[in-house]
Amino acid sequence: MIKLQPAPIPAELTKEVIQALTDEYKRTDKAVWQKEYIGKALLNSSYNKCCFSECKLNEEGKYDEIEHYHPKSLYPDEVVSWSNLLPINKACNTAKGNHDTKLEPIINPYLDDPKDHFYFKGYRFYGKTDVGRRTIDVVNLNDWETWVVPRFEVGKGVHEILEAVLELARNYDTGRSNSTRSRNNLLSRLRGIMIEGTEKYVYSATVATLLLNEEMYQEIKIILIRNGLWNENFSSIEKQMRYCALDTKP
Known part of the structure; x- marks a missing residue:
């Protein structure tokens, strides 16, 4: 995992669009974040890699998904909040599930530098901090x-x-x-x-x-x-x- 530079919010994702998509999600539970302009901007910011594992997305079955750092099931008002969206592969997304990142934070690669929280030995990550150790467990980085x-x-x-x-x-x-x-x-x-x-x-x-x-x-x-x-x-x-x-x- 490396520190990522946040992508600029897409021009299409205006305040009005954010509100409309959020309202739609609350009404219908639809995947309103599945927009080409959202996915493309996130993938560009991570060089088409998963923000946690660094695997190449859309290769070898590692399909890209849009992850909500704070889970949408718990925090629906952030369902298309730009700072809450991450590019991720299915394995990491499935492992993370509905983990409550507000109660028990994990690394957000756009905000946190992983080297402050991890060290690397024997091809495994080890936590320097509670946040690092929790990230390893929640995202299953040492599977x-x-x-x-x-x-x-x-x-x-x-x-x-x-x-x-x-x-x-x-x-x-x-x-x-x-x-x-x-x-x-x-x-x-x-x-x-x-x-x-x-x-x-x-x-x-x-x-x-x-x-x-x-x-x-x-x-x-x-x-x-x-x-x-x-x-x-x-x-x-x-x-x-x-x-x-x-x-x-x-």
Whole structure:
């Protein structure tokens, strides 16, 4: 989970429309929030990811739904309140159910920074705070099959790529393979895996946390710096990774 930047309220969602949709929901119990302009704005704000799990929505059965942070069944007046709407996948939405977030708050990724409430270890989230621990339980973020295994598979891929990049870096550093082609291959592959730890990509918190705490990554960085290959672009990407990364200790 990463901190998200709230999307501007859609122009179509005027005060009058909000009131009309709210009244309609109270009368009919219809899904009045299911509007294309609402869903599109929310998905854009999360880069088409679930705001809790960071899985890609509309892929592999992880269909997008619009979540009400404060449940609509308990707080119908907020059924289309813009600050109450979140992009979510079905598994997280089902797990959260009608949990009363006013009585027992959980993380709202648009308002709270998850790194203040979580740390990450063994592909599982652990709470630093009561809010963090409650979020893990309410949204079921450590479900083994649904979330832990996919994070592990992502981590496995990260380590495999790092091993290959480290070999390229060592070969370049020692002069065994320091042609222009070898240099460009090294830089391209490193940049590619680093970018996956930035906010637009699925499981970016997992990738960023693993990379920044991996000895292989640190050795590659040192080699690039020594050879004058670490540039502003890499520094910029690493800064974006730090935005997404979680602590690995309480």
